[in-house]
Amino acid sequence: MSRDTTARLHIDWTRCDGHGSCAELLPGLLGVDDFGYPVARSGERDPAVPRRDRDAAQHAVRNCPVMALRLYRVDHSGTRR
Amino acid sequence: MTPHVTGPLTSALWDLGRGTGVVALAMFTLSLVLGIVARSGRRVPGLGRFGISDLHRTAALTGTGLIVLHVATLLLDPFAQLRLVDLLVPFLATYRPLWLGLGTLAVDLLVVVTAASLLRHRIGPKLFRAVHWATYALWPMALLHALRAGTNSGDLWFRGLAVVCVASVVTAAAWRLAPSFAERGWSRRTRRTA
Amino acid sequence: MTSARRLLQDQDRHGPLPALRLDALLDAVSESGLTGRGGGGFPTATKVRAVASRPRKPVVVGNGLEGEPLSSKDAVLLGHNPHLVLDGLDVVARALRARRAVLAVGADLDPGPVVEAARGRRIEVVTVEGGFVAGQESALVNQLDGRPPVPSDPFTRVTESGIGGRPTLVLNVETLAHLALVVRHGAEWFRQVGTRDEPGTSLFTISGAVRRPGVVEVPRGTSIREVLAPAEPDPSSAVLVGGYHGAWVTDLDVPLTARGLKPFRAAVGAGVLHVLGAGVCPLVFAAEVVDYLAGESAAQCGPCLNGLPHLAGLLHRLASGDRDPALPAETSRMARLVTGRGACAHPDGSARFVASTLAVFAEHVGAHLQGWCPSETRSAAS
Numbered sequence: 001m002s003r004d005t006t007a008r009l010h011i012d013w014t015r016c017d018g019h020g021s022c023a024e025l026l027p028g029l030l031g032v033d034d035f036g037y038p039v040a041r042s043g044e045r046d047p048a049v050p051r052r053d054r055d056a057a058q059h060a061v062r063n064c065p066v067m068a069l070r071l072y073r074v075d076h077s078g079t080r081r
Numbered sequence: 082m083t084p085h086v087t088g089p090l091t092s093a094l095w096d097l098g099r100g101t102g103v104v105a106l107a108m109f110t111l112s113l114v115l116g117i118v119a120r121s122g123r124r125v126p127g128l129g130r131f132g133i134s135d136l137h138r139t140a141a142l143t144g145t146g147l148i149v150l151h152v153a154t155l156l157l158d159p160f161a162q163l164r165l166v167d168l169l170v171p172f173l174a175t176y177r178p179l180w181l182g183l184g185t186l187a188v189d190l191l192v193v194v195t196a197a198s199l200l201r202h203r204i205g206p207k208l209f210r211a212v213h214w215a216t217y218a219l220w221p222m223a224l225l226h227a228l229r230a231g232t233n234s235g236d237l238w239f240r241g242l243a244v245v246c247v248a249s250v251v252t253a254a255a256w257r258l259a260p261s262f263a264e265r266g267w268s269r270r271t272r273r274t275a
Numbered sequence: 276m277t278s279a280r281r282l283l284q285d286q287d288r289h290g291p292l293p294a295l296r297l298d299a300l301l302d303a304v305s306e307s308g309l310t311g312r313g314g315g316g317f318p319t320a321t322k323v324r325a326v327a328s329r330p331r332k333p334v335v336v337g338n339g340l341e342g343e344p345l346s347s348k349d350a351v352l353l354g355h356n357p358h359l360v361l362d363g364l365d366v367v368a369r370a371l372r373a374r375r376a377v378l379a380v381g382a383d384l385d386p387g388p389v390v391e392a393a394r395g396r397r398i399e400v401v402t403v404e405g406g407f408v409a410g411q412e413s414a415l416v417n418q419l420d421g422r423p424p425v426p427s428d429p430f431t432r433v434t435e436s437g438i439g440g441r442p443t444l445v446l447n448v449e450t451l452a453h454l455a456l457v458v459r460h461g462a463e464w465f466r467q468v469g470t471r472d473e474p475g476t477s478l479f480t481i482s483g484a485v486r487r488p489g490v491v492e493v494p495r496g497t498s499i500r501e502v503l504a505p506a507e508p509d510p511s512s513a514v515l516v517g518g519y520h521g522a523w524v525t526d527l528d529v530p531l532t533a534r535g536l537k538p539f540r541a542a543v544g545a546g547v548l549h550v551l552g553a554g555v556c557p558l559v560f561a562a563e564v565v566d567y568l569a570g571e572s573a574a575q576c577g578p579c580l581n582g583l584p585h586l587a588g589l590l591h592r593l594a595s596g597d598r599d600p601a602l603p604a605e606t607s608r609m610a611r612l613v614t615g616r617g618a619c620a621h622p623d624g625s626a627r628f629v630a631s632t633l634a635v636f637a638e639h640v641g642a643h644l645q646g647w648c649p650s651e652t653r654s655a656a657s
Contacts, residue, residue, distance in 0.1 A: 019130060021131035024129045063131045065120075067201060
């Protein structure tokens with residue numbers, strides 16, 4: 001398990017309802033698919049969040065009406081917020 | 082434990098007490114309407130969906146802050162004869178107990194709703210949503226309290242404001258119940274929740 | 276190949292398995308190179324270690340649900356040799372000092388032999404309901420914990436928190452059976468058959484255009500042709516490896532290993548081999564499979580719930596003679612769109628199957644777009 005300190009955005013698909021605020025706040029990171037659900041432009045499952053988008057990402061996490069988002073970082077032992 | 086204040090300070094407290102209450106009512110009305118717009122998933126040009134959510138939250142928090150002031154000033158104001166117990170337990174006041182009591186209930190609900198909102202990432206979406214439904218009870222209580230316990234019901238400006246508030250909420254609620262409300266305005270498969 | 280009949284040998288109780296301490300168990304399992312036989316192919320020792328490293332006493336679950344319609348190896352194993360599976364569950368539960376040991380079986384299985392074999396053991400045999408997705412690790416854990424049988428967000432792994440909030444180890448029943456044999460006969464013995472990277476034997480379910488469908492046990496690394504031989508297959512252009520979430524393989528001499536299957540983007544998975552009959556149109560077959568997969572969606576995640584029916588629709592159009600030249604590209608796009616965007620691998624597996632169908636049968640697709648079908652009949656016989 002490699003140590004990867006990039007911040008990543010995780011979407012809980014069981015909660016996501018395709019509201020779309022996240023894609024509005026992070027247009028470089030997320031698009032919207034045919035059905036209204038967010039798509040990571042990089043194709044990653046949990047897209048990496050560059051430093052300049054950190055604030056917008058935190059805004060998106062707070063703003064999601066169904067709390068489907070979380071930001072996390074991986075440390076050497078496991079995951080952490 | 083009411084401080085002995087008289088004269089212009091009392092009058093100022095009284096004005097502040099009523100003023101904060103009135104503006105809070107307007108804020109909660111705005112928040113409720115925006116909440117329904119947010120739920121509809123419609124995009125509002127210029128604001129975006131995230132903007133609607135942000136405004137909804139800001140209006141609610143502003144209203145809550147104003148209620149804190151509203152209650153604090155009325156506690157301090159000897160004219161209002163408000164006691165600490167009246168904040169928690171409704172219908173015990175000597176002045177218009179029923180209508181004031183609704184205010185008490187509204188404050189109690191507001192505390193619960195606000196707590197749930199601030200802790201929503203801990204309690205999860207299901208519990209949060211369940212508690213949030215209480216806002217539909219909170220608003221009418223606040224309105225009735227303002228109309229009947231407040232002392233400005235006779236004033237034209239207040240009546241005008243009340244009419245605007247009621248009209249907006251009734252319109253928004255009617256839209257919410259209409260079939261055309263369907264989230265996002267277009268159909269897609271309904272997810273299984275719970 | 277008598278050395279290969281390890282799990283499917285006649286029932287033979289050697290008496291209780293030695294109770295191993297955790298470190299001894301981990302050593303043996305790790306040495307043996309045993310990997311999961313439920314489809315994931317994950318190294319078993321790693322999984323056990325993950326659960327062992329948590330502070331709370333875990334729950335161990337034997338997964339015999341077998342939601343894949345083309346697979347019956349777990350049912351055959353449980354009917355034939357339930358003691359072996361229960362031995363495996365027992366030894367792991369003891370080594371981990373598990374709070375509970377549960378063997379979950381599907382409603383289709385006759386629980387009689389299993390319940391009988393479980394008498395006197397500290398193992399609960401539970402019949403669970405389920406379709407395709409109910410056998411997924413977190414879905415099974417949820418059902419056993421009294422919640423709806425649908426997957427959870429994988430951010431919190433079941434090895435961290437599962438049944439009753441405890442770290443939960445879910446192992447396929449075939450994996451448990453192999454584990455019991457490793458404990459009894461040792462890691463070196465286990466490695467006597469199979470390949471260096473993929474040791475031991477595996478159960479395969481053979482279906483489709485074969486005279487004698489059923490379950491066989493062979494050393495890992497055997498070629499598809501050799502595995503299919505006893506089933507007497509019809510001559511065929513392609514074999515579906517891995518079930519409805521699998522991929523088509525056209526070279527039957529390829530060994531059934533990760534490396535051998537890689538060019539076809541296939542994996543051994545849960546050991547399902549389905550032979551495509553000569554008269555069966557692969558596009559009609561695929562459309563019906565994706566119909567089924569769409570219906571089995573847990574309906575929690577937007578991309579899967581909406582995307583799979585869309586995929587099914589596109590395949591039906593291709594299968595029924597719609598000549599729109601944009602169809603293959605649109606189908607590929609939709610397959611890519613649903614991949615990685617759900618709480619479980621259901622959309623990913625479905626997309627893999629579709630992508631494989633389009634790639635392997637590209638000429639067939641081309642023919643359909645020109646208005647004719649190379650297969651003799653249009654019925655999807657299974």
